[in-house]
Amino acid sequence: MTALWVIVPAHQEAARLGGTLDALAAQHDRDFTLVVVDNASTDGTADLAERFAARAPFPVHVLREPEKGVGCAVDTGFRHAIGQGARLLARTDADCLPHPGWTAAARAALTAGAGLACGRITARRDENGPAARAAFRALVATAAFFGRIRPAHRRRHGYLTPYRMHAGNNMAVTAALYEAVGGMPRRPSPTDRLFLNRVRRHTTAIVRVPGMVVENSTRRLRAYGVLGTARWYLDKGPGRQGEDPR
Template identity: 80%
Template sequence: MTGLWVVVPAHQEAARVGATLDALARQHDRDFTLVVVDNASTDGTGDIARAFARRAPFPVHVLDEREKGVGCAVDTGFRYAVRHGAVLIARTDADCLPHRGWTAAARDAFGRGAGLVCGRIDARRDEHGPFGRAAFRAAVAVAALFGRVRPAHHRRHGYLAPYRMHAGNNMAITARLYEAVGGMPRRPSPTDRLFLNRVRRHTTAIVHARGMVVENSTRRLHAYGLVGTARWYLDRGPGRHGEDPR
């Protein structure tokens, strides 16, 4: 199956985006086109992406999105990909490290009929040792359990599929389904749960691919603390913190 595009939104990620791009260049399946969306960065993030484009083993498009907010950057990148022929679109973030089988696992899930694919997230090894990563996995498990039992997520509210936690930094979707649900909410983070629930109202073709693994940064957890991070993902705002811990 062809027509795979990868979208990476990036805001002030000059220190980390290079590692993300290199991780994509090391994919086993490199038959894709990459879109990096520079979201109003002032630190040279876009320049790093453009320099990478000159040596990348796949086509690279670098877009400038001046409307700040991860939802804006993601939606701009996805809609650009669709206009230019994307059939399947995967997303990770500019502080994340996709494992080498990431794109292959996404493509395999689509080949088995998935409309939305949610992958597995872990803490970055360069930020945590074994105990830190174990604690991160435990926190993710608790968050996933809370999402399943949260009354607002129950299927009686019109959802066609049960709730399954979806990390925006490790997901893939068909272009047709993305357009059908109205795309990513064009707003600052958090957007992942809102987008997942849009998809849940439209289809049951949502799968979890354990082979689709991304190591992600836990900077928000460090910046906000456990309580502040929980508030953030419950749409209660970050408390005394700003919208972007970076």
């Protein structure tokens, strides 16, 4: 049984999950167990994951989480892995493409003493040209800057370390820390900031890992626009939009 487990929550991702699974199969370090958590999908997401499990170069567990919300799916997957003996946990999303060195970098960071390892996200190349990828980098940098200066994130609120934005689709955490902070909030997205702030109140062992690179889908940005996406990240909801496109 491997110490590292990778969790992938998935809702209505039959069209994109295959790319994520192939990217995980192409990792340099494949000594991990994968957990795909189907979050109330109706489009064959779980069936795709089960077909992949039959040919995967590592063990695959496919779970069903009927309570809708990415936080519910992530928490179910993490707690399942911990219950199976996982000590190191990594997460990406079902519309993301981890670069080949992703699991190796995550494992190295956690075994070196990090409690939470945060990677770098870029825009998917198969969805965006150079100009769009550059715009995405600028938006990520702007969001990170806003997070650092946001009054609610200041250390006087009980945080042990300064705020540094991290994406839930590119993170790794020890099982001990995950349980110590109460896990991922069981709610719809956004959950990343809430989880990070739970960790910031508990430890300073948060590191940025340049070798953890994940290509991120930009379909929420295309669906909501810049202002709508900012509103969504501030937990103000999607406005007049319907279900989160991710």
